[in-house]
Amino acid sequence: MKEGPDIARIAALIGDPARANMLTALMSGKALTATELAAEAGVTPQTASVHLGKMTEVHILQKRKQGRHRYYAIRDENVADVIAGLMGLAEKVGLTRTRTGPRDAALRTARSCYNHLAGDMGVRLFDALYERGYLSRSGEDLRLTDAGHDFFADFGIDFSALDQKTSPMCRECLDWSARRSHLSGNLGRAILDRLIELNWAARDTNSRAIIFTKRGKAAFIDTFG
Amino acid sequence: MKEGPDIARIAALIGDPARANMLTALMSGKALTATELAAEAGVTPQTASVHLGKMTEVHILQKRKQGRHRYYAIRDENVADVIAGLMGLAEKVGLTRTRTGPRDAALRTARSCYNHLAGDMGVRLFDALYERGYLSRSGEDLRLTDAGHDFFADFGIDFSALDQKTSPMCRECLDWSARRSHLSGNLGRAILDRLIELNWAARDTNSRAIIFTKRGKAAFIDTFG
DNA sequence: TTCACACTTCGATCCAGAACGAAGCATTTG
DNA sequence: CAAATGCTTCGTTCTGGATCGAAGTGTGAA
Structure with missing residues (x-):
C-alpha cells in the first residue's frame, strides 16, 4: 500500500518455529551444519534444507561449504541485532520455549x-x-x-x-x-x-x-x- | 528444543503482510485508528481488528480508547528498534513494497x-x-x-x-x-x-x-x- | 569400484491462520 | 428516541507454506 522496505518477508522467515529454532541455535555465534540445525529445529534434513535455502537467499544466513558439510552461520551483526531484539521483546512478554535436558558436555x-x-x-x-x-x-x-x-x-x-x-x-x-x-x-x-x-x-x-x-x-x- | 525466548511468536506476528503494513504505518510515531489501519493494510475492519488484537496481546502495540475510536500505536522504543532493524535488513536485500500516489496534504x-x-x-x-x-x-x-x-x-x-x-x-x-x-x-x-x-x-x-x-x-x- | 554419508530436489499431503459476511455492542449524532 | 459510525466477535471458507517420503547429487571412505 505504501512505499518502504518490505518487513513482512524477512519477519515471516524468522517467524516460523523451525527456522526460529535454527536461528537461536546460531545466535551462539557458532557455525552449524545443515543436519545439526535440522536436529535443533526438530525437523527432517529435507525440511531443514528448504528453510536454510530460504534464509540464505535473503542474506540472513551465510553458507560455507566444507567437505561434504554445509556450515551455516548468522550473516552479520545487523541480523544478530534484530534477532537479539526479538529475543528481548519475547522475553519481556514471557514467551519462552520448553527446555530440554543438558547437552553432552x-x-x-x-x-x-x-x-x-x-x-x-x-x-x-x-x-x-x-x-x-x-x-x-x-x-x-x-x-x-x-x-x-x-x-x-x-x-x-x-x-x-x-x-x-x-x-x-x-x-x-x-x-x-x-x-x-x-x-x-x-x-x-x-x-x-x-x-x-x-x-x-x-x-x-x-x-x-x-x-x-x-x-x-x-x-x-x-x-x- | 532448547531453552530461551520464543522469537517465533513475535516474528510471525510481524511477518504477516497485513500486520507489517500496519506496523510500518505506525512507525511514523503517529497513533492510528483501527479503521485507518485497516485501510493501510488493505483489509476489512473485521480482519484488522483481529490483527490489532493479537499485536496488542503480545505488547507490540498499545491501545488507547478515545470516544468511539481505538487508537493504536507502537508500544515502545524497543519494538520500534526491532522494526527499524527489520526495515534495514529488508532494504539491504532490495525488498521494497509497491508505492502509491502521494497522500492528501x-x-x-x-x-x-x-x-x-x-x-x-x-x-x-x-x-x-x-x-x-x-x-x-x-x-x-x-x-x-x-x-x-x-x-x-x-x-x-x-x-x-x-x-x-x-x-x-x-x-x-x-x-x-x-x-x-x-x-x-x-x-x-x-x-x-x-x-x-x-x-x-x-x-x-x-x-x-x-x-x-x-x-x-x-x-x-x-x-x- | 562400492558403500556410506551429507545434503538437495521433487511431489504429495495437510493444517494453521488469514480473510470476509453477518451479527452484535458501544458511542456519538440528530 | 432512532440512525449512523467505529469496532469487535462468530462462523465459515480457503490457501500458502511447512512437512515428509522418495529419489537424485556430490563428497569421502574402504
Whole structure:
C-alpha cells in the first residue's frame, strides 16, 4: 500500500518455529551444519534444507561449504541485532520455549571432526601452534612453518607419507562448540591418529566424543599447552 | 528444543503482510485508528481488528480508547528498534513494497477530528495555548485556566452553554499527522465551530479537511500564533 | 569400484491462520 | 428516541507454506 522496505518477508522467515529454532541455535555465534540445525529445529534434513535455502537467499544466513558439510552461520551483526531484539521483546512478554535436558558436555571438550580433533581441546591446540609460530597464515591459506615441521617430526608424525598426498596439509576448520577455528587437513588428521596411538586419548564408540585419559590430558597440555 | 525466548511468536506476528503494513504505518510515531489501519493494510475492519488484537496481546502495540475510536500505536522504543532493524535488513536485500500516489496534504495541515480541529493547525493551536498559560495539565487532566477562560470569552466562545455540559471541557487528543497532541473536548469543538462561524475556515464536503481562507489563516496566526 | 554419508530436489499431503459476511455492542449524532 | 459510525466477535471458507517420503547429487571412505 505504501512505499518502504518490505518487513513482512524477512519477519515471516524468522517467524516460523523451525527456522526460529535454527536461528537461536546460531545466535551462539557458532557455525552449524545443515543436519545439526535440522536436529535443533526438530525437523527432517529435507525440511531443514528448504528453510536454510530460504534464509540464505535473503542474506540472513551465510553458507560455507566444507567437505561434504554445509556450515551455516548468522550473516552479520545487523541480523544478530534484530534477532537479539526479538529475543528481548519475547522475553519481556514471557514467551519462552520448553527446555530440554543438558547437552553432552563431553562433545564440547573434545570430539572428532571428520578425522581430526575438535572442541575445546582442538581450539586450544590450534591457538598454541599458531602462537608458537608453528603455523602461519597467508591470506586464506594456512602453512606449517619449518619450526612446526621439526616440532611435529619430534612428536612422531611421519611426514614422508603426508608429503606425498595432494590434499592440503593444514586447513582451518570452523568449530561449533567454540566459535574459533581448529586444525584440519592431513596434519590435523595425523595428530589425532598419533594421540590415539600414544594412548593419550580414544574415540568413544557411541558418539563423536574423544575421551582423554588423565595421563593423556596432562601430556597433551604439557606438550601443546 | 532448547531453552530461551520464543522469537517465533513475535516474528510471525510481524511477518504477516497485513500486520507489517500496519506496523510500518505506525512507525511514523503517529497513533492510528483501527479503521485507518485497516485501510493501510488493505483489509476489512473485521480482519484488522483481529490483527490489532493479537499485536496488542503480545505488547507490540498499545491501545488507547478515545470516544468511539481505538487508537493504536507502537508500544515502545524497543519494538520500534526491532522494526527499524527489520526495515534495514529488508532494504539491504532490495525488498521494497509497491508505492502509491502521494497522500492528501490538505488533511495533514488541517482537518476535523470528530468535531474539533486537528492536523498541523490543531497542534499549533494546542502548543500556543499551553505556552501562554491558558491550559494547564495536572496529571492526566487538562484544565482551562482563568486567563484562558477570559481569552476565549473574548474570542466569542459562549461559556454559559459549555459550562452546563457534563462531558469534559478540555481533552488532549492524539494527532495522527503530527505526533503531538491537539485540543479536544467541548472547548475544542466550540473553537472549531467559532472558526467556521467567523468564516476563517470551512469544512470540505468530500473529506475531513478543513479549508482555511487566506484572511482566516492570517487571523488565526495573529490570534493564536 | 562400492558403500556410506551429507545434503538437495521433487511431489504429495495437510493444517494453521488469514480473510470476509453477518451479527452484535458501544458511542456519538440528530 | 432512532440512525449512523467505529469496532469487535462468530462462523465459515480457503490457501500458502511447512512437512515428509522418495529419489537424485556430490563428497569421502574402504
